[in-house]
Amino acid sequence: MSTVQKAWYKQVWPWVLLAFPLVSFIKAGHTIYVMQGANPDLVVDDYYKEGRAINMNLALYREAALRNLHATTLIAGNQVIVRFQENKTLGQHLKVEFFHNTIAAKDFVVTAERSGENLYVATLPSTLSGKWNLIVSDEHKDWKLRATAMLPVQQEIPLGY
Known part of the structure; x- marks a missing residue:
């Protein structure tokens, strides 16, 4: 009995596990981009x-x-x-x-x-x-x-x- 195993990148579960950190990284980058363009007007430096x-x-x-x-x-x-x-x-x-x-x-x-x-x-x-x-x-x-x-x-x- 021989079972042929697929390569890891052809299976679903590694991609599901990698999706969470990848989506978090993209969302963090988007948040940084949005915050760079929105300076708060109510903050005073001096x-x-x-x-x-x-x-x-x-x-x-x-x-x-x-x-x-x-x-x-x-x-x-x-x-x-x-x-x-x-x-x-x-x-x-x-x-x-x-x-x-x-x-x-x-x-x-x-x-x-x-x-x-x-x-x-x-x-x-x-x-x-x-x-x-x-x-x-x-x-x-x-x-x-x-x-x-x-x-x-x-x-x-x-x-x-």
Whole structure:
């Protein structure tokens, strides 16, 4: 009785056993490739410098409180309208900064021009949706007002310190 044995590479079980490490190796390579293209936006390298910048920002909010600035903003379609309660001898232009909560590539800045005594109007690059942080400041960045909004929204958003 003679049995002819097939060569090892012609049998199924060695290939089944080799498939698991091979698939794991390919998946690890794919994961490394994907992670190289996705840098996290929320990680800060220099905590000390970032802390100093936060203190500078707080001073600008305090300056807005000292000037008794009160404003609201309305985002309608692709326009943003900033309305102050009273004229505090503001300039002809304001900076309105939009910061997305998680994706820094979506952040942008628009310049709002005076349209009347207490109104400033700017055109947005597109209609916004999702959670955004807004910062309104003058041209020289002497003061700042801020708000967080879930867009689109139908009512005015109060800007605070």
